[in-house]
Amino acid sequence: MAAPVPSELDLPNPIGSQILQWADELASHTEQPGMLTRTYLTPAHHGAAARIRDWMEQAGMTVRRDAAGNVIGRYEAERPGAPALMTGSHFDTVRDAGRYDGNLGVLLPIACIAQWHRQGRRFPFALEVVAFAEEEGVRFKATLLGSRAIAGTFDYAVLDNVDESGVTMREAIRLAGFDPQALPAAACPPQQMLAFVEVHIEQGPVLLNEGLPVGVVTAISGASRFLVELEGLAGHAGTVPMEMRRDAAMAAAEIGLYIERRCSGTPGLVGTVGQLQVPNGATNVVPGRAIFSIDIRAGEDALRQAAVQDVLAEIERVCARRGIRPEVRRTHEAASVPCAGWLREQWAQAIARQGLPVRQLPSGAGHDAMAIAAIADVAMLFVRCGNGGISHHPTETMTAQDADIAARVFRDFVEHFHPQASPR
Numbered sequence: 001m002a003a004p005v006p007s008e009l010d011l012p013n014p015i016g017s018q019i020l021q022w023a024d025e026l027a028s029h030t031e032q033p034g035m036l037t038r039t040y041l042t043p044a045h046h047g048a049a050a051r052i053r054d055w056m057e058q059a060g061m062t063v064r065r066d067a068a069g070n071v072i073g074r075y076e077a078e079r080p081g082a083p084a085l086m087t088g089s090h091f092d093t094v095r096d097a098g099r100y101d102g103n104l105g106v107l108l109p110i111a112c113i114a115q116w117h118r119q120g121r122r123f124p125f126a127l128e129v130v131a132f133a134e135e136e137g138v139r140f141k142a143t144l145l146g147s148r149a150i151a152g153t154f155d156y157a158v159l160d161n162v163d164e165s166g167v168t169m170r171e172a173i174r175l176a177g178f179d180p181q182a183l184p185a186a187a188c189p190p191q192q193m194l195a196f197v198e199v200h201i202e203q204g205p206v207l208l209n210e211g212l213p214v215g216v217v218t219a220i221s222g223a224s225r226f227l228v229e230l231e232g233l234a235g236h237a238g239t240v241p242m243e244m245r246r247d248a249a250m251a252a253a254e255i256g257l258y259i260e261r262r263c264s265g266t267p268g269l270v271g272t273v274g275q276l277q278v279p280n281g282a283t284n285v286v287p288g289r290a291i292f293s294i295d296i297r298a299g300e301d302a303l304r305q306a307a308v309q310d311v312l313a314e315i316e317r318v319c320a321r322r323g324i325r326p327e328v329r330r331t332h333e334a335a336s337v338p339c340a341g342w343l344r345e346q347w348a349q350a351i352a353r354q355g356l357p358v359r360q361l362p363s364g365a366g367h368d369a370m371a372i373a374a375i376a377d378v379a380m381l382f383v384r385c386g387n388g389g390i391s392h393h394p395t396e397t398m399t400a401q402d403a404d405i406a407a408r409v410f411r412d413f414v415e416h417f418h419p420q421a422s423p424r
């Protein structure tokens with residue numbers, strides 16, 4: 001007896017392989033040969049948008065672009081015009097980027113919708129996939145441009161920001177064939193949206209270390225950032241006795257170690273000193289000045305604020321004891337964005353139905369879902385990345401198998417999706 005002909009779905013990771021192949025193809029749209037760099041409204045960006053539009057259309061979606069350059073594909077509901085479950089992520093990249101950050105959350109839903117389209121399957125709600133034109137903030141030093149346009153929270157002042165060659169964002173939008181005046185019309189009416197969900201690589205090592213392909217995001221962490229300048233007294237490394245020193249660098253070191261200790265051992269809380277300088281430092285000089293940055297994040301605002309209070313108090317204590325004058329400037333403050341409980345629950349059920357353990361974890365990085373939270377309940381699915389969880393780097397990686405599992409979870413989530421009785 002002849003073996004049965006395998007259907008497409010019997011092949012190993014068919015959707016996963018498709019998604020990774022598309023990600024490879026999309027990565028060829030770059031402004032720097034040999035690496036992936038695709039910033040807002042460059043020719044590479046237009047090329048990628050055109051490709052995404054093709055794939056959306058082939059998957060049975062009607063596609064439109066808005067004035068921010070977002071590519072929006074709509075897979076119509078059983079009853080045309082019904083409100084949509086929105087999903088998506090960004091297709092711009094950092095310089096010398098990985099190929100899955102952002103792009104995965106665009107390509108994965110398209111691949112799933114292509115399958116439903118082939119099966120002639122529709123839902124009581126529409127599905128909208130948004131390829132957000134800008135999230136990373138590379139070209140114009142302003143982030144989340146695409147999702148803010150859709151959320152109706154676009155900051156029009158950034159239209160005057162200029163890129164490295166002096167082109168304003170306003171001009172770039174015009175040159176791309178869009179109308180900056182039409183940006184307010186990009187805002188999506190909240191009553192047309194049931195929810196927003198985003199699939200994204202984790203960009204960290206938690207799922208990898210625990211051997212899990214996917215996880216449910218609890219919240220997008222809030223962040224507090226400071227720039228601290230310490231002024232002590234410079235002196236001769238040979239002649240100033242230890243007990244008479246006012247060493248700014250060692251005060252910075254002591255504070256840095258405290259930050260590390262204070263932020264260790266509390267799940268979801270992280271603290272980083274990413275910049276640490278001794279201006280005009282020399283081997284034979286006791287440092288008179290030190291400058292360092294502080295970045296503290298947590299999924300829960302209360303956790304972050306308590307850590308910030310303790311760190312600020314410790315700076316005072318260390319400086320008083322060492323005779324140092326501190327100057328602390330807050331450079332950034334953002335509250336956390338919680339993922340909606342009812343959506344998290346539906347993600348968890350979709351994961352459990354695949355026979356997988358449900359891992360919940362906060363997102364330490366910012367995402368488009370943060371901006372969309374202004375108009376709809378949001379939630380996120382994280383997918384494991386390999387290579388120690390490295391991201392924003394060409395060695396960012398993920399497997400076809402994980403893409404396939406994530407697609408199965410996404411399909412299950414959508415097929416079982418039931419909106420809240422009264423959406424916002």
Ligand SMILES: [Zn+2]
Nearest residue numbers: 090101102200
């Ligand atoms: Zn991203």
